Amino acid sequence: MEYFEIIVAGIFVNNILLAQFLGNCPFLGTSKKMETAIGMAMAVIFVLVMAGVITWLIYYWLLMPFKLTFLRTISFILVIASLVQFVEMFLKKSIPALYAGLGIFLPLITTNCAVFGACVLNIDKELTFMPALLTSFAYAAGFGLALILFAGVRERILLARVPKPLQDTSIALVTAGIISLSFYAFRGMV
Amino acid sequence: MLVAVIVMLGIGATCGIVLSVASKLFYVWEDPRIAQVEYYTAGANCGGCGFAGCSAAAASIVAGKAAPSVCIVAGPEAAAQIAGIMGVDAGTAEPLRSMNVCSGGNRAADKYYYDGAQTCAALANLHGGRRVCSIGCLGMGDCIRSCKFDAIHMGPEGYPVVDEAKCVGCGACEKACPKNILTVRTMSQRLLHFNELDDALAPCQQTCPAEINIPQYIDQIRKGDYAGAIHTIRERNPLLLSCGRVCPHPCENYCRRGIEDEPVSINQLKRFVADWEMNSGQRLPIPCAPETGKKVAVIGGGPAGVSCAYFLRRLGHSVTIYEAMPKLGGITRYGIPEYRLPDKVLDWEIQGILDLGIAAHTETIMGRDFTIQSLRDEGYDAVFLGIGAWKDYAIGIPGEDMQGCWKGIEFLSKVAGAPDKKIPIGKRAAVVGGGNSAIDCVRTLLRLGAEEAYIVYRRTRKEMPANEVEIVAAEHEGVKFQFLAAPKRVVADENGRVAGLEYLRMELGEPDASGRRRPIPVEGSETILPVDMLISAIGQQPELDFLEKETAAEKPKITRWNTFDNDPELLQTSLPYVFTAGDAATGPSLVVDAIGGGRRAARSIHQFLTGEKVQSSPKSLRKKHIAESLFKTVPGVQKKNRTPMPELHVEERITSMVEVDQVISEKDAAYESQRCLNCCRICYNPEENSKVA
Numbered sequence: 090m091e092y093f094e095i096i097v098a099g100i101f102v103n104n105i106l107l108a109q110f111l112g113n114c115p116f117l118g119t120s121k122k123m124e125t126a127i128g129m130a131m132a133v134i135f136v137l138v139m140a141g142v143i144t145w146l147i148y149y150w151l152l153m154p155f156k157l158t159f160l161r162t163i164s165f166i167l168v169i170a171s172l173v174q175f176v177e178m179f180l181k182k183s184i185p186a187l188y189a190g191l192g193i194f195l196p197l198i199t200t201n202c203a204v205f206g207a208c209v210l211n212i213d214k215e216l217t218f219m220p221a222l223l224t225s226f227a228y229a230a231g232f233g234l235a236l237i238l239f240a241g242v243r244e245r246i247l248l249a250r251v252p253k254p255l256q257d258t259s260i261a262l263v264t265a266g267i268i269s270l271s272f273y274a275f276r277g278m279v
Numbered sequence: 280m281l282v283a284v285i286v287m288l289g290i291g292a293t294c295g296i297v298l299s300v301a302s303k304l305f306y307v308w309e310d311p312r313i314a315q316v317e318y319y320t321a322g323a324n325c326g327g328c329g330f331a332g333c334s335a336a337a338a339s340i341v342a343g344k345a346a347p348s349v350c351i352v353a354g355p356e357a358a359a360q361i362a363g364i365m366g367v368d369a370g371t372a373e374p375l376r377s378m379n380v381c382s383g384g385n386r387a388a389d390k391y392y393y394d395g396a397q398t399c400a401a402l403a404n405l406h407g408g409r410r411v412c413s414i415g416c417l418g419m420g421d422c423i424r425s426c427k428f429d430a431i432h433m434g435p436e437g438y439p440v441v442d443e444a445k446c447v448g449c450g451a452c453e454k455a456c457p458k459n460i461l462t463v464r465t466m467s468q469r470l471l472h473f474n475e476l477d478d479a480l481a482p483c484q485q486t487c488p489a490e491i492n493i494p495q496y497i498d499q500i501r502k503g504d505y506a507g508a509i510h511t512i513r514e515r516n517p518l519l520l521s522c523g524r525v526c527p528h529p530c531e532n533y534c535r536r537g538i539e540d541e542p543v544s545i546n547q548l549k550r551f552v553a554d555w556e557m558n559s560g561q562r563l564p565i566p567c568a569p570e571t572g573k574k575v576a577v578i579g580g581g582p583a584g585v586s587c588a589y590f591l592r593r594l595g596h597s598v599t600i601y602e603a604m605p606k607l608g609g610i611t612r613y614g615i616p617e618y619r620l621p622d623k624v625l626d627w628e629i630q631g632i633l634d635l636g637i638a639a640h641t642e643t644i645m646g647r648d649f650t651i652q653s654l655r656d657e658g659y660d661a662v663f664l665g666i667g668a669w670k671d672y673a674i675g676i677p678g679e680d681m682q683g684c685w686k687g688i689e690f691l692s693k694v695a696g697a698p699d700k701k702i703p704i705g706k707r708a709a710v711v712g713g714g715n716s717a718i719d720c721v722r723t724l725l726r727l728g729a730e731e732a733y734i735v736y737r738r739t740r741k742e743m744p745a746n747e748v749e750i751v752a753a754e755h756e757g758v759k760f761q762f763l764a765a766p767k768r769v770v771a772d773e774n775g776r777v778a779g780l781e782y783l784r785m786e787l788g789e790p791d792a793s794g795r796r797r798p799i800p801v802e803g804s805e806t807i808l809p810v811d812m813l814i815s816a817i818g819q820q821p822e823l824d825f826l827e828k829e830t831a832a833e834k835p836k837i838t839r840w841n842t843f844d845n846d847p848e849l850l851q852t853s854l855p856y857v858f859t860a861g862d863a864a865t866g867p868s869l870v871v872d873a874i875g876g877g878r879r880a881a882r883s884i885h886q887f888l889t890g891e892k893v894q895s896s897p898k899s900l901r902k903k904h905i906a907e908s909l910f911k912t913v914p915g916v917q918k919k920n921r922t923p924m925p926e927l928h929v930e931e932r933i934t935s936m937v938e939v940d941q942v943i944s945e946k947d948a949a950y951e952s953q954r955c956l957n958c959c960r961i962c963y964n965p966e967e968n969s970k971v972a
Contacts, residue, residue, distance in 0.1 A: 147290075151286065151290075152286075155282055155283075155286055157282065157283050157286055159283075160283060160286065160287060163287070164286075164287065164290055167290060167291060167294060168290065168294065171294035171297065171298055174298055175297060175298060175301050178298075178301050178302060178305040179301065179305055181305065181307050182304075182305035182306070182307055183305070247398065247400055247401070248396055248398070248400060248401040248404060249396055249401075250395065250396040250397075251396075
């Protein structure tokens with residue numbers, strides 16, 4: 090039950106895009122088309138779960154014992170970047186189909202603020218290993234959900250009559266704000 | 280503090296070691312040129328080239344899918360460096376170019392008043408646009424907004440115009456356009472494209488066996504861009520000088536102006552620009568794709584073989600032509616007489632094609648000097664059989680082998696092969712047959728000094744398969760026609776030479792399977808036509824003697840008409856590496872059919888050589904028409920006389936082999952090009968419920 094709550098909280102209540110406003114650049118940049126939005130969502134899920142686990146291990150097994158928690162930011166960046174590089178090489182060799190599918194999005198989110206932010210939040214909330222892993226996954230799934238929803242909306246906006254000064258990114262931001270408001274309805278559920 | 284430094288160094292070292300081990304462990308071979316090329320790209324990942332980042336662009340350059348100049352940020356110096364790495368000229372790679380098919384116009388009525396979102400995407404969602412014409416441009420400018428390079432602007436007519444100089448071929452406009460009006464293709468892709476059901480095709484272009492973009496070249500002639508018109512024709516037909524002279528222009532039968540007025544003289548315009556290039560004294564350069572290193576043997580240097588070789592060469596393959604006769608040209612040289620297509624013209628045209636880097640071996644006969652097997656052993660990856668149909672049918676009457684009897688192609692090629700185009704002939708000659716070869720024979724006979732020349736045909740003038748203009752010219756020159764006459768036997772004189780042709784008179788009965796009325800003999804009506812020379816020109820079939828020299832595994836399947844069995848969409852024979860086209864595939868047909876077939880075979884061969892599946896599009900329109908594009912009436916057409924064909928007077932032409940048909944003047948060409956209605960390039964107003972096959 091506790092795990093279920095973590096998942097719901099991560100996806101809906103504390104949605105990383107619409108409630109915490111992290112990772113807005115890929116949110117606006119890759120949401121023009123459903124196809125790219127799905128690719129990006131998959132890549133984020135993949136990387137965020139990996140990064141969440143590794144950074145948790147680094148923090149609790151390396152930085153805490155040596156009382157070096159002030160090195161958190163720099164070491165996380167270093168580790169996440171290397172991790173993504175490693176995963177890219179691994180996929181290219183072992184699962185070329187998945188590599189081709191994730192394509193350009195994998196290296197693009199090397200140090201995406203959503204990825205980094207989720208890792209830091211895990212530490213700040215003093216989560217244990219399993220909840221940290223699940224939270225990472227839930228954040229990523231929430232990111233994917235919001236991105237795909239938003240891509241659907243933007244594909245429709247193209248067909249709508251938008252006043253000239255508000256076209257493209259500005260109407261996207263307005264829409265994002267409204268969707269974000271609707272996500273506020275989940276507040277207090279968990 | 281020391282601990283912190285050590286830990287950070289530790290983490291960094293671990294990451295470094297893990298990554299370097301991983302890069303060894305998970306190493307995937309990649310063309311080293313990709314890294315070299317990427318070094319010269321801007322590295323900004325701007326996406327301006329249309330690829331996902333600089334490394335993707337570099338990979339595409341190395342794969343040959345993008346030009347060395349694709350990086351728009353790095354500029355021409357980097358393009359030169361990249362071209363150096365790739366071993367090509369910066370200019371020879373195949374740049375993508377965006378082209379606008381629609382040239383606007385407001386002739387089509389509106390279906391509804393539209394006040395919705397001012398984008399093409401929104402408008403297209405509402406019944407496919409507001410105009411009744413479903414083909415044309417919507418004019419809301421989605422392509423203009425999609426272009427990152429400011430290369431498209433709205434023209435004064437309300438449709439977008441592409442600025443070729445600014446276009447980098449990124450393809451954004453093609454994606455933005457909901458109507459497939461803007462296409463971004465490389466030259467190879469354009470050469471390999473065949474008419475499809477949803478292309479914006481004028482009726483003439485649907486009809487042309489070579490699928491030339493007729494409205495486009497006429498438009499270019501109208502604008503005075505003769506070189507552009509020649510390039511347009513050359514993307515579909517390398518033998519424009521020859522076709523401009525001998526093509527029976529089936530396209531003109533479908534010309535929309537012809538519904539209300541006389542059709543546009545399309546072929547005359549083609550001849551005009553073709554002659555313009557020849558007379559200008561210099562050849563326009565013909566671009567070719569980078570070398571692929573694949574070898575193809577083309578057997579037969581006729582229109583099909585030359586066309587196939589030309590397109591394969593432009594696609595980057597190396598081609599060798601094997602020709603049995605002393606010169607290239609096939610039936611256009613040895614079957615079509617000098618007065619219709621002079622050797623000088625044909626030589627100039629074929630030389631231009633060979634100059635692309637095509638090797639040719641003449642007087643090399645298949646079955647004697649080489650076989651399909653020996654070509655395979657020499658390393659040819661594919662073989663094209665364009666051997667034509669050179670074996671005359673016999674009439675099947677007694678005495679047709681006696682001295683003084685000739686066969687049509689035998690006679691024509693003998694004349695064409697003679698240095699002064701002269702051979703000894705009889706005084707009174709008869710030609711049996713009603714096709715173009717028969718007319719060619721009889722008109723040649725007159726020029727060689729025959730006092731009387733007859734056409735003996737078993738049906739009437741109406742049923743003659745020869746082109747109307749040819750029949751008329753023969754009539755003007757004084758050819759005598761003996762219609763409704765079926766040859767019975769050849770009469771010999773005391774020396775065993777031809778003295779006459781006995782024929783039976785016929786009358787027309789019920790229509791047969793071909794829709795022509797069947798001739799029925801009239802009993803007891805035998806008549807003798809006194810002649811001392813007889814030519815039978817009743818059709819030909821391919822000469823297949825070479826097959827005896829082939830091993831069983833290298834023998835392509837043959838149909839009962841002695842042509843090569845093939846899939847007409849693909850022109851592949853029963854042997855996967857052997858392709859065919861022209862008369863050898865279809866039986867005797869038009870030059871322009873052979874040229875179109877040569878290109879179609881070149882597409883199949885290209886697919887075969889590049890390891891793709893040899894296939895055609897399911898939307899292929901081969902020889903069919905788009906029903907909704909054929910009208911019964913065309914409102915608003917003002918009658919304007921068609922430019923007449925300038926030709927030599929009968930007295931001047933009858934004594935020599937001088938070319939009869941002359942080229943139209945520049946002024947006439949300008950006038951004639953104005954007559955084109957520019958169909959399917961401007962909006963039209965189709966009839967309601969038009970269903971014409």
